[in-house]
Amino acid sequence: MPQTPQSKPTYNPALSGNPQSTTLRSYPNGNPDGSYNPHGVRNTDSALPLHPAEPVVHNYDAEGPAAGRLGFRWTYGSNVAAKNRDPRVQVVQYNEDTFVMRQNVCIDWQAPFTHLLFGNEAALLIDTGATANADYYPFRETVDAVIGRWADARGRKTVPLTIAMTSGEDVAQNQGLVQFMDRPDTTIVPKPLGLMKQHYGLSSSWPGGTGTIDLGDRAITVIPTPGTHKDGVSFYDPYCDILFTGDLLFPGCINISNEGDFITSLERLQSFAAANPVEWILGGHIDMMFVPGKHYPRFASYKPYERVLEMTPAMIDDALASAREVQGREAKFIRPDFVLFNGVSPDARAGEWPEGVPDITPPRPY
Numbered sequence: 001m002p003q004t005p006q007s008k009p010t011y012n013p014a015l016s017g018n019p020q021s022t023t024l025r026s027y028p029n030g031n032p033d034g035s036y037n038p039h040g041v042r043n044t045d046s047a048l049p050l051h052p053a054e055p056v057v058h059n060y061d062a063e064g065p066a067a068g069r070l071g072f073r074w075t076y077g078s079n080v081a082a083k084n085r086d087p088r089v090q091v092v093q094y095n096e097d098t099f100v101m102r103q104n105v106c107i108d109w110q111a112p113f114t115h116l117l118f119g120n121e122a123a124l125l126i127d128t129g130a131t132a133n134a135d136y137y138p139f140r141e142t143v144d145a146v147i148g149r150w151a152d153a154r155g156r157k158t159v160p161l162t163i164a165m166t167s168g169e170d171v172a173q174n175q176g177l178v179q180f181m182d183r184p185d186t187t188i189v190p191k192p193l194g195l196m197k198q199h200y201g202l203s204s205s206w207p208g209g210t211g212t213i214d215l216g217d218r219a220i221t222v223i224p225t226p227g228t229h230k231d232g233v234s235f236y237d238p239y240c241d242i243l244f245t246g247d248l249l250f251p252g253c254i255n256i257s258n259e260g261d262f263i264t265s266l267e268r269l270q271s272f273a274a275a276n277p278v279e280w281i282l283g284g285h286i287d288m289m290f291v292p293g294k295h296y297p298r299f300a301s302y303k304p305y306e307r308v309l310e311m312t313p314a315m316i317d318d319a320l321a322s323a324r325e326v327q328g329r330e331a332k333f334i335r336p337d338f339v340l341f342n343g344v345s346p347d348a349r350a351g352e353w354p355e356g357v358p359d360i361t362p363p364r365p366y
Helices: 019-023 139-154 171-180 193-200 259-275 314-326
Strands: 089-095 098-103 113-118 123-126 161-164 186-188 211-214 219-224 233-237 242-246 253-256 280-283 331-334 339-342
Touching: 089 139, 098 139, 113 139, 113 280, 123 139, 139 171, 161 171, 171 186, 193 211, 219 259, 242 259, 253 314, 259 314, 314 331, 314 339
Parallel strands: 123 161, 161 186, 242 280, 253 339
Antiparallel strands: 089 098, 098 113, 113 123, 211 219, 219 233, 233 242, 331 339
């Protein structure tokens, strides 16, 4: 269509090169006159302008879990830690508003995972890693860079940050907190158990009840889950349908500190997952190998054959049945995707091999 200096170009689906575009279904993010989140495309911001003049408001009212991807291989360390050249913090973008980060195995053998979630008004950082020294573990620098890029894409000058932990007692998840103590526009959920309960409004109901962290149209549920730590909590994101369970449930060596609390917490998660959609469970670590029942020993800095991080809701049922099995006795109880240590050393070698699970010798080196 001829264009005069006064006329505004219009979108012509016939000129798009896609014969299906006339249906309006194959280009919902390609129409320059359309909104950022048209109906049916609520899980993407791919039509955002590079430099929005006004803050972009995302629609988090998704039907089903928001699209996201963890289909990749995590960095896995080196036999000689001093020669490792992987990033100190590996950052993976699950989707536009959800980031999963991992500490380098050669910086700390536990290689904890941390998570950064964004809403329309604020961001939430779940856990802070195992190392305080920013020269070895530049965690705040990394988080600030991700927040800065996200803010630029959304046309926002500031993004208030809340930092919460799956356990303030867990040294693998709380050491990086010191890097954020002087950070402006930041709320840190207090570590002492009594103050943490008060912050979430759980003083009178703990370990029952739930709390909420509102990020702006993306409200994260806080679920008390003591058992490996007395102050343990899990977080549920209803946008991605993800449960973040820290040390309570992860593909690795789970050390039970209080078996009664551990069982009750798993029962609570089981009931929660029955009442709310859960796509994935993301724990705080990976110890298991890709072959069932085998795990890396403590302090290993080279883990080339790891299991994937994500777990399905069925893992809650398996963990609960296993916890009931070892209740009242000292045991190392092996399952295909995790190992329970109840009253025994985390270095215990002997364990009860699960019936019906193939005993596969993993490849070397391991």
